[in-house]
Amino acid sequence: MADLINSTGFLHGGDYNPDQWLKHPEILAQDYALMDQAHINTVTVGVFSWALLEPTEGSYNFAWLDYVFEKMNERHGHVILATPSGARPHWLSQTYPEVNRVDDHGQRHTHGFRHNHCYSSPVYREKVRQIDTALAKRYGNNPALIMWHISNEFSGACYCDLCQANWRSWLQRKYQTLAALNDAWCLSVWSGLYSDWSQVLPPSPLGETKVHGMDLDWKRFVTDMTIDFYGAEVAAVKAVTPELPCTTNFMAEASPQEGFTPLIGLDYAKFARHVDVVSWDSYPAWHNEHESIAETAMQTAYIHDQYWSLKQQPFLVMESTPSFVNWAQYNKPKQPGMHLLSSLQQIAHGSDSTLYFQIRQAWGNSEKYHGAVIGHDGSADNRVFQEVAQYGGQLEKLAAIKGATKKVRVAIVFDWDSNWALNRGGGFGRPTRLGLKTLQKHYAIFWQQDIACDIVPSTADLTRYDLVIAPMLYLMRPATMTKLQAYVAQGGTLVSSYFTGMVDEYDRVNLGGLPAPLRELFGIETRELDTLLPHEHYHVQYDQQTYATHDYDEVITATTATVLGTYQDNFYQGTPAVTVQATGAGYAYYLGARLDTEFLTEFYAPIIAKLKLANDFVTTPSEVVSCQTRYKNGQAYHFLMNFSTTPQTVELQRPSRNLLTDEAVGRTITLPKFGTAVLQA
Amino acid sequence: MADLINSTGFLHGGDYNPDQWLKHPEILAQDYALMDQAHINTVTVGVFSWALLEPTEGSYNFAWLDYVFEKMNERHGHVILATPSGARPHWLSQTYPEVNRVDDHGQRHTHGFRHNHCYSSPVYREKVRQIDTALAKRYGNNPALIMWHISNEFSGACYCDLCQANWRSWLQRKYQTLAALNDAWCLSVWSGLYSDWSQVLPPSPLGETKVHGMDLDWKRFVTDMTIDFYGAEVAAVKAVTPELPCTTNFMAEASPQEGFTPLIGLDYAKFARHVDVVSWDSYPAWHNEHESIAETAMQTAYIHDQYWSLKQQPFLVMESTPSFVNWAQYNKPKQPGMHLLSSLQQIAHGSDSTLYFQIRQAWGNSEKYHGAVIGHDGSADNRVFQEVAQYGGQLEKLAAIKGATKKVRVAIVFDWDSNWALNRGGGFGRPTRLGLKTLQKHYAIFWQQDIACDIVPSTADLTRYDLVIAPMLYLMRPATMTKLQAYVAQGGTLVSSYFTGMVDEYDRVNLGGLPAPLRELFGIETRELDTLLPHEHYHVQYDQQTYATHDYDEVITATTATVLGTYQDNFYQGTPAVTVQATGAGYAYYLGARLDTEFLTEFYAPIIAKLKLANDFVTTPSEVVSCQTRYKNGQAYHFLMNFSTTPQTVELQRPSRNLLTDEAVGRTITLPKFGTAVLQA
C-alpha cells in the first residue's frame, strides 16, 4: 500500500492498450509523447491482455509489457497492473469448456464477450493463478508498479454443476440443517419443503423463481462467490508482492426508475472489506433530457460519497470518459468545460485519481466509439485532448491535497440485502419501491446545502454521526434495532420512514407489526400501508403548510411520539403522518408518507439548524453550485463547482486562495458556466 | 352434494394454511378464536400441502389435518378439502423427473413454482391417486367435510413425448384419417401436408406456429387433457365418497385490451359439465386509474353471471381477497367499505359463498403480501379484520337466501373456441378484435338498467330467453345457425353483428360470403369488412341521431331486411349499417359497424320496452347503483349496491324490508358511499 500512498500527487491517466497497436510502433511512440503533454502519470495495463500474454497454453509473451514499464519508469510514472482474468483466451475456453459459464437455463455458453467465466472451475482458478503469479514475479519489484487491478468489473453468476454444489455447501454452512432452511425460506408454502439437500437448485426460469428467501440468499451467495474468486487472485499476487495494494473496479448503473446509483447486483459493502482501496468506474450521463446537470451531479456525488464511505478513506476513480461512452442510447460528448468540472468533482468527493477508459481510442471492435484521451485522429489539436491536458495541469497544482480526508456528520444508511429484499417482495406498488431514489432525495437536501454525507451500511459505527437517515430500511436485523436505539439514547438524531423494519434476515415479515424495539424507539404503532396509484395523492399538514403525498401513506398511531404532521384527507384524515420521539438527548423521527423535496427541505431545516450542520465556508448554498471540502494537515480545501450553464456568484465566510489560478479570493467568487475553483482557506 | 346443499347459510371463510405454522401452536390457537370473531364457518385446506402430508414417498402425516377437522367440527364448521396435486413435493420431481413439464421449446423443467406437472404422466397420476385416496379414506366420513377442491387453478400445458402422443391420439380420434386432418387444417398451404401421423407435433416456436386450425385444436386438446386429469382425481375421491360434490376453482384474468374477463385459456363451458359446482377465484382491481369503480363492478358482475350461467345454479366464490393482492403492479388495499360492497356483489349475482385467499397471511415466500383475514399483526384490531367480521355478521342475516336462484330473460352468447379463432385469425385490426370487450359493452347496457343477463355457450338452450345477443360469434357450426333460425322463428329476438359466422369448426372461412342460413335469418348479404385505423371514424344515422363508428364498418346489402341505420360517409355512404328482419314473431337485428355505448343504449331501448325487460323493483336504474335479485321459496331478495363514492338515492316500486338492518324501507332508499342493502319485497 505504501507505494500507492506515497506516490506524489493525484493519479491521472487510465486504461492503456498498447497491445492493440503492437504492429504500429509509430503509434506507440506517439502515445508517450501525448501522455506527457496531457500530464498523464499513470497507466492501467493488461486488463484484457491474456491472449497476448499467453498466446498458447503455458508460453508467455511479456516483451510488450516490459516496454510499458520501461517507458513509465523513464518518466517516473505509475503502472496499475491488471490480472487478465476478466477475459480468457480462446484456447482456454476451447481446451477446458468447463470454464465457460452456464446460464440460468442450464445452457453452457461458448467463448465470447468477457466477464463470463465460471467462478468455481478449478481449472480456471489454476490457470488464473499461474498467469497472475507470472505477472507478479516479473513486475512485482518494478518501481513503476503501484497497485494490482484484480480482474475487471466483476458481475454475473454461473449455474454449472460446480457452482450448484458450492451453492448447496454455502447453504449447508449457513443453515446446518434442511429443517432450518425449510423454515427460513418458508417452504411449507406451495409444497416446497426439501427432503434432501440434493434437491436444492439455484433460482431458474426452468425451476424456482418465486421463493423470496432463496432469491435473497442466492444474491448473497453470488457476492460471496465473487469475493472468493477475487480472494484467490489476491492470494496469488500477494504471495509474491505482499505489500502492494489490491483493488477491483466497482461499478454504477443507471435505470429509468432509480436514476444513477451504485451497482446493486453485488454487496459492495461486504466486498469493500476485502479490497485495500475502493475504486470505481464512473460514467454519469452528463447531458441528457430527463434531468438538469445539477441533478446528474447530485447523483454522481452520492455514488462518490458512498464509495468513500465504504472504507472511510480516499478512493480511486478507476475509469471515466474524457468525452463520451459508446453504449448509451445517445452518446453525447461532454460539452466544453464539462470535463474539468466533472473530473474535479471526483477529487472533491474524495477520489485520489482521475483515470480514464481509455488513453487511446480503439481502432475497431466493440468499443471503438468509446471516448479516449487520444482520439482516432491521433492529434493533440483536439478539443477533448486539450481539456484533458488542461485538467492534468490543474491536478498537478492540487497535488498537496492527495490523501486528504473528509469531515462528515451526516450518514444515510443503505444495505444491499435490504434493498434486494425490498425490490423482490411483491405487493404494494411494484414500480414505486424506489428505495435508492428515496435515499437520493434525502441526500439531495444536504448536497444542495453543501453538507457532507456518508452512505453507510447498517453495520457501520453510527456514533460518529450527529444525524442518521435510515428511511425504507426494509430488512432489519435485531442488532440494527438495538444499535439505533442506543444511537438515539446517546443523543443521536435519527430519521426513518414507512417500509422500515418490515422483514427479517430471511425476508420473512416481522410478525406482530412494527418490531417492539422500533415501536419503542419511534413511539408509534403501524396500522396499514396504503399504496397510492400513480396519480393519487393525499395531503399532510406540517408546520402550517400542506404537502402532497406520493406512492405510500402509512397509517400509524402515536403511542408516545409527538405528532408533527397530520394527514388531511382519505380514510386516515386527522391521523399522524410525521412524528418525533425524544429519547435521552436524541430524537427519532418517523415519516409515514412519501413526501417530496419541498417537504424534505422544510423538514430538515430545523434539524440542520439545531445540529449546526450548515456549511461553514459557503454563506449562500445553492442548488447548482456545490462545495465539497477535503482536509489535510490542518488545511481545508474547498472545491467549488458550478453545475449550471450560467455564471454563479457564491458568498464565502472568509478569504481564501484559489489553487487553480493561484489568486486570492475575497468574500465572493463568481464561477462561469461549468466553472470551478479550489479554495484553500 | 347433499352436505354442501344442506349446509346452513352462506359459506364464509377460505384458504387456511395451518401447515405453515405447525411450529407455532400459539398462532394456531389464535386462528380459531379470530375465525369465530369473524363469523367464519368454512376453511379450505390442503391446497398445496402434499410435501407435508407425504414427507417421503408412501409415508403419510395427517396429524395436523386431523386437528383442523377436529377444530372445525367443534364449531360445526365446514371443511373444503383440496387434493394436493397442484404442487408436488420435491422428492416426487426428483425421483420421477417425467412428472415435470416440458415446455414448448422442448425443455424439461426442474422442480419449482406450482401448477406445472405433466397431465399425461402415468406415474404422476398414480401418485396423485394414492394421496387422493388416502385423504378420502381418512376424511370422507368426517362431518365437517362438505366438498372436494380438486387440485387448484388448472392451467397451462405440457409438451413432453407422452403429451405429444396423446395429442396425436386425440387428433386420430377426431379426424380418423390424415387426409381429413390435412383438409381440416388446410395443409396444402406452405407444403404442410402430413404423410404420416408421426409427423404431427404440437405448436412450438421451434416448429409450427402458423397453422390456425392446429392452434385451435391444440387449445381444445389442452382443455380435454385438463378435464381428463381432473376426472381421474374425481374418480379417485368419488370411489370413496360418491356423494360429496367436487369442484375446481376457475379463474379470471385482466388484460389492458379486454379488461377483466373469465380466463380464456380453458373452455370452461366444457369443463363446467364435469364439475358438480362451479367455483371461481375473483380478483378484480377495485381501485384503479383506468376505469370507474362502477366499470370494475360491471366487469366483475359479467364474470359472476357467466359462471352462474355455466350450470344455471349457484356457484361459489372460492377465493377473493379481503384487502389486496400481491401480484399486480399496484396492489392497493380495498378502501373502507369496499370489502362489504364487493363481497355482497358475489352473493347478489348467485354465489353461495364468500371465501378468501386466505385466512392468515403467510409469514414469508412468494405470497407474503397477499391480503388475508388475519394479517401479520395477528390482530383483531385491524381495519381489514373488522370489515371481514362485519361482513360475516351480515351474511348470517342473509342465510335464508342461500341456494336462491335467478330469473333471467336475456342471454349473451360466448363460445371459447370461437373467441380463440377470432383472436388467432390474422388480418383486420389485430389490437381491435376485442370480442370479450364487445360482449361486455352490450352487457353493460343491461347491468346499468338492472336487467339480469346470462352468458351462455352457443350449445345452450336459448328458448328460455326473450332476447339473445350474439355479436361477433365468429366461429359458427351449422347447428348453431339452425338453432338461431328456430329461435327467431319461434318469436325470439336476436342481435348479432359483423364478424359473425365467418369461419367453420376448423377455422376455415365460410366460402360464398355469409352462410345461407344467416343470410336468410338477417335478410342481408355481407360485401366487405372495412378495418378502421385507431383514429378513423365514420358515422351511422340511426333514429335521427348520428353515431361514430369504431374499428370496423361492414358493407352490407339488405335483401329482405329493414334498414334501421345508414352509413353517412366513406365509400359506403348511404348503405345499410343496422338492419332488422322480422321472421314469424321474432326479430333478427344486425349491427354492421362497431358502435359505442351511446348507440347501444338507444338501440336496446325499444327492444327492452317491447319485451318488457325493465327491472320490476327499481324505478330509477342508474349507472352506479346495481340491483340484482335472487329468488327462493316465492320470495324476492333485491341486492342494492352503490358502486360510487357519493350517496345515491334509489326509487323503488314497493315497500320492503332491509335484511341487513332489519328495518322497513319505503319507496326510496339512500345508500351512502359504497353502501348496500338487501331488500326482501
Next chain:
Amino acid sequence: MADLINSTGFLHGGDYNPDQWLKHPEILAQDYALMDQAHINTVTVGVFSWALLEPTEGSYNFAWLDYVFEKMNERHGHVILATPSGARPHWLSQTYPEVNRVDDHGQRHTHGFRHNHCYSSPVYREKVRQIDTALAKRYGNNPALIMWHISNEFSGACYCDLCQANWRSWLQRKYQTLAALNDAWCLSVWSGLYSDWSQVLPPSPLGETKVHGMDLDWKRFVTDMTIDFYGAEVAAVKAVTPELPCTTNFMAEASPQEGFTPLIGLDYAKFARHVDVVSWDSYPAWHNEHESIAETAMQTAYIHDQYWSLKQQPFLVMESTPSFVNWAQYNKPKQPGMHLLSSLQQIAHGSDSTLYFQIRQAWGNSEKYHGAVIGHDGSADNRVFQEVAQYGGQLEKLAAIKGATKKVRVAIVFDWDSNWALNRGGGFGRPTRLGLKTLQKHYAIFWQQDIACDIVPSTADLTRYDLVIAPMLYLMRPATMTKLQAYVAQGGTLVSSYFTGMVDEYDRVNLGGLPAPLRELFGIETRELDTLLPHEHYHVQYDQQTYATHDYDEVITATTATVLGTYQDNFYQGTPAVTVQATGAGYAYYLGARLDTEFLTEFYAPIIAKLKLANDFVTTPSEVVSCQTRYKNGQAYHFLMNFSTTPQTVELQRPSRNLLTDEAVGRTITLPKFGTAVLQA
C-alpha cells in the same frame, strides 16, 4: 430470356394455388373464367407445392400442374414456375432432420413454417436439385412457361455445424491467415485473438455478439451462402432450360424508424448480379395514420427506383395485394381507386408487371385473410375484383410501353454493407442513425419535383449521372474515394455529409480523421461529431435563412472549401456547416449537419437549376402529384398520379394523348382523387 422479353404487354396476374382446391373442381373451373374477366394473363405456380408435387420421396404428382399449363396455353397466357424449395414436405424434414435450420442458440428446429431450411445441407441441395430438374424436364418446353421463380423470399440463416464449417472456409478464403483475421476484426480487444481456425464460431447470444467486424462479415457470408444456394437451383433448371430467365423475389420491409425500405438483411446489389431479372414483393401500407398517402408513395417509389437501378432494366413486381395484407397490425383494405393508382405506380417506375399475391384467397391456415383477386365470396360482383379487372383492362391499353426504359441523371448511393456497419457501430445516437431515412429525405426532394433518381451501389458507374448524392456513406473503400474524386474532377456534382468515410472495409475507423482523398475532395477537415439529443437543436445559416439541425452537428474546418452555411450557436458557433469545393468542372458539397426537408429544398434548388434537371413535361410539380416517364422507340410515356384525396390540376409543357382514355390532353389536366393518366407526348 427471350420468352419473357418477347411476351406481349405487361404481365398481370400472380400467385395461383390450385393445389389448395384440388377437391373442388367447380372452383378451379371458376378460377379461369374469373381470370379472363380480370384480364389476367400470368400465373405464378408451385411456390409451396412440394408436398403435393412429391407426396412421398421420389414419387411425383404433376397432374394438377399439367392442368394449369393446359389452361394457360388455352388462353395464350404465361406461367411463372416456382421451384418449391421455400417449404419442404414433412417427410423430408423427418427423414433428413439435418435439413432443418439450427438457430443462433444452437437449437435444431423441427418442421414448421417455411423459408427455414439449411443452405448447406448436401441432402437438401440434392433433393431440391431432383425436384427442380423434374419440373424443368416436364415443363421446360411448355410454351406457357416464361420464367423460373427460384424458391421464395430468401432470408435468414442457419447455424448448424455444416454452415459453421462453410463460415470458416469463407473466412479462410477471404483472410488466408488467422493473423489477418485477428487484425481485421481487431481481436486484441478483450483477449479475442484466435489461435486456431476451429475457434471461429458464428455470432451467437451464447457466444460472441460484440465483434463488429465479425458481424459485418457474417452478414456478407449469409448473402453469399444464399446466393450460392440460389445458384445451385439456377444451375439445375438452366441445365435443362438454358434460355429461360431466372429470378427470385426480393423484399421490402417497414420499420417505425426508417419507414418503408428495401430489405436490408441481404445485399441485393450483389444478389442482383446473379438474377436475370430483378423482381420484388411490394406491400406498402397505403392508408395509415403516421404519414400522408404521398409520403407512402414516395417511399414506395424509392424502392421501385432502387430495384430498377440494380440492373438498369425493367423489373417485375412479383407480388402485391389487390386489397389488404394479413400480417400488419391494421390490415386496412385499399380504398376505392387506390388499387389502380398504386398499381400504375409500379409500371411508371419501370416494372413490366403487376402481379398479386394471390389469385384466389386461401380457405384456411395462416394467410386466409390476405387479400386476393378472387375473394372468399368467389364473386365477380365484388369491389376488389372489379378494380383488378378495370386495371387489367388499362394495362392492355398500355401494352406498347412494355420494356420501355428510363432516363435518369441523378443517383443516390447506397451500399448494404456500409449500412450494416453504420447501424452496428455503437456510439453516437443509436435511434438516430437513420441512414435509409436520410437517403429517402434527399430522394423526396427530387420525387416531389418529378426528377427521376437511381439508387445505386458505390461500385456502379457514376459517370452517367450529372448529380451523385452520397450522404452517410459510412464504410468506404479506397476505390470508392478514388472514383468520387474522378467523378467530380470530370465535372460531376457530388453531395455528401457527416458520417461519410468513417470506417474501412473491416469496420475499423479510418485513423487520422477524414481520409486524405476525401479531405482533398471536399476541402475540409472534420473535427468532431456532436450527437444531439432528441429535443436538442442548433441552427445553420444558409443563404440568409436559418435552419434547425437535428441529431448530428459535425464540427469541420474548411481548408480549401467555400463555406455556404455556418452554425449559429453552441460551441461551434460561426464554424462551417455546409461547404462546397470546386474541382475542375465539378463540385463537391458537404453537409456537416442533419438538416430537414425545408433546407434540402433550398439547397438543391440552385443545383437543379444549374444542371437543368427539372422535369421537361410537367410545369407545376407538386408534392402530391407524381410524374414518372418511360421511353421506348423514341416515344415518351408520362405517368401522372394523384396521391391525394382532392382533385389536382397539373400544367403541362405540351399537348399529349391520354392512353387510358384515348383522349387528347392540352396544356392542363385535372386528376380526381387518386386519379391517373398516361400521356404519350
